[in-house]
Amino acid sequence: MDVFLQTLVAGVLKGGLYALIGIGMTLIMGVMGIINLAHGQLMMVAMYITYILHVAGVDPYISLFVAMPALFLLGCVIQRYLLNPLLKVETILPENQVLMTVGIGMVLTEVVRFIFKSDYKSVSTDYSNATFFLGNISFSVALTISFLIAIAFTVAMFFFLIKTDIGRSIRATAQDKDAAVLMGVNTGRITIVTFGLGSALVAAAGSLLAPVFYVFPDIGGPFTARAFIITILGGLGSTVGAIFGGVTLGLAESFGATYISMDYENIIGMTIFVLVLLFLPGGFKRLTKV
């Protein structure tokens, strides 16, 4: 029973962070209708920012306030100068934007590799390996704090989208771009802000993950893969879905690692992905209708 509960806790804690990664992606996907395959790489950049600040003596949770604005700007620049121009040209493939994000991801990874080499860096703080116990179940301190911050961001994001003007504009653009333009929404600017927000959210996840993961240039790829699994699980463009998707993936990975084999951790996500496509094509959005 303890093993079961322990796995459950580990899965949920990991799932909270996954949710944060997924929300950024689902936001971008919902508004722009493109898959951002540079998502994990943006997170990797944020992790390196956290690492640099850590070397300079700044706590990862404080470097959150540097990494998020920095990635917000980076996201805005990417959308403004690299992705938006693609909308104007006539091409055969609508997926050009997706290919562009692949290119951006490669450039980000390689620039970082160029500067920092491929070495594994670690952002080790005194709470990186610290744990506390509730009964017989151990909680990683770093993951628990991250989980709480991730939940806070997720809730904030949800209310931002529902209550504020910009949030409403974002949702309007996501629902129907042309109608949004007619209602006076500057959709061009909204896409830029959205990509920035998505990047900032994944930057938060990066800073929060930095104390518990090794940092290296290729860490982006697997997280891009996870982000899109979460997005598909939750339903494209659904914030609430992303939370469910993130926690589901976290749980599945933990249980898979405990009860099947560590080797299969990476395959489990993909298997879920295929199962969801087969049996629940709209993702959890279909069930919750949010």
Added chain:
Amino acid sequence: MKKNLVPLIVLAVLAVFPLVVEDNYYRHLMIMFLMWVVIGSAWNLIAGYTGQVSFGDAAFFGSGAYAAGLLSHHLQLSAWWGLAIGGFVAVAVGMPFGWICFRMRGAYFALATLALNEVLRHSAAIAEGFTGGMVGILIMPTFVSKIPYYYVALALAVASMLSIQWIVHSKPGYYFVSIREDQDAAESLGIDTHFYKMLSLAVAAFWTGVAGSLYMNYMGFIDPDVVFSLHDISIMAILVGIVGGVGTVYGPAVGAFIMVTVQEFFRSGFFGLFDFLGRATGSAAVESMAKTITGAHVLGFGILVVVVILVLPNGIVGDWPKIRNVFARNKIAA
């Protein structure tokens, strides 16, 4: 007739190439180029003509390569059997995914191929007893000389291009384009879009798998990270298609030539130019620069993706009038 002249001349040049050029390095590059013509043409059929972008060509490529490798590893059959079987293995691997994903709109297919690729890569790494795991599979090459491989590759390149050209100019080809342009309209005309997408995928997977088998035979060594590589195979296949020209018959061939050249260009540090400069000047700064540039070849590749998509979204063949205009204007200005 004039329209067919250029390909025929190119073919003639390719046919005599290994007899004229003795250097094995350039023969190797040409074999790689011909292999990429096969893969690029296949990608172009499913993505450029049918509009279903595949992000996981490595899945088909690797299936073909492993089919050939496992045949010789377990059954002691010649790996050349892979050329006959590898393509069908790739089709068998791709079909279920197409069957699931083609019923949905949007990016599902692209994502599923990406996922398929990851699943296969991890599976090949985990199933050590069967595939050799991360150690990979090593076979004895049949020929010492590169010339036989060259002609096999040339035959495959020509066969794949002819077959794909034949398909796109026959009834299914027009159906493919109609699906790409407007799926609803195609459906309303009674086209079974699901079936034709599957058909397109089958042909594309087949040729990619065959190319994988060729790779196994030629290189004599594969491991999961090489043949299921997202960057080196899947992205490269997309680039070959995009750079050359999406939805054009000769685009992938042009793209393959450019991409193989560019890849080698970056990998060898501008064809050894910097090494040469370093040795000639004896300056440590230039030598370290040479090392840096060869180290950053993937970066150069990534920048190329970004620039090509921004400047030439339809590829060199697709945007040829645009390129010609730029040069024409320059001539007038000069």
